[in-house]
């Protein structure tokens with residue numbers, strides 16, 4: 001059992017004075033490439049990370065406890081704007097699908113930095129869904145659990161996110177990224193040989209909070225839907241470069257990002273399969289430029305990190321997640337971690353930015369029931 005799962009069991013015991021029935025945990029994710037493509041029916045390539053949310057669950061009570069916030073909440077019937085929305089939303093979505101979820105208690109502990117683009121919310125949702133599935137022996141597939149988590153996020157929490165984060169958290173495997181076709185929902189593991197190639201996933205959390213609901217996320221999604229309907233297609237997945245002639249202004253730029261990003265993801269999968277990490281890195285850089293210029297979701301902090309990392313000699317760098325703040329990712333040699341950290345801190349200071357948090361992530365396993 002992982003230390004974080006043990007901490008959830010302890011939190012449950014301290015709070016409710018009894019043993020939980022079981023513990024489950026689910027990871028956050030870092031998206032390697034394929035940004036803002038999921039809700040356009042396109043391709044994404046995330047991998048699960050070694051930061052997780054664990055939940056210990058037991059029967060009765062209808063109470064939720066967060067060890068991070070040291071806060072107890074009832075299981076909610078409707079959105080409240082707090083962490084409790086996520087587990088409550090999952091229970092709500094599972095009941096809505098006809099699953100019988102008796103009253104339960106849950107104690108949560110997590111170490112995915114919240115609001116940074118590493119999917120702490122999907123990790124809470126996925127851990128809750130898997131725990132409830134195991135606890136009440138529902139026998140739901142991982143894929144259907146992910147869809148119910150997404151429904152919770154869309155209809156209960158109120159963010160129109162795509163399927164990437166919940167899918168990654170529930171379906172990723174250790175040592176692999178996951179290429180998801182967000183239309184067919186087919187997902188294929190792609191080997192991610194970082195240790196073997198001496199590379200690290202270096203993260204810069206810009207400390208600029210990224211409130212998905214309060215930013216342009218839903219707005220970007222609507223623009224894409226408008227562009228697709230103008231082209232007479234279901235989603236921008238079906239658009240090609242020629243279609244851009246029929247669009248103008250924002251719709252054209254947003255669509256261009258989606259079209260080119262889908263191509264980049266499929267290329268990226270090929271490069272990983274042959275361990276051509278240099279080519280993979282170039283695709284990351286192109287992805288960032290497209291997110292910055294066409295999709296307009298970058299920030300001065302994210303751009304600074306990417307520029308500094310690339311000048312330093314990173315194979316690739318890009319913002320990861322929705323953008324508007326949060327994290328960026330660079331692919332660098334393991335031995336360069338210290339040196340790049342120093343340079344990034346200097347640049348951020350010189351530009352008067354908030355001090356970023358810099359760390360290395362390891363690809364990790366998807367959601368699991370603790371044993």
Ligand code: GLA
Nearest residue numbers: 035036161162163164321322
């Ligand atoms: C957020 C959403 C995802 C995806 C990304 C952008 O993380 O939750 O569904 O749309 O933004 O790629």
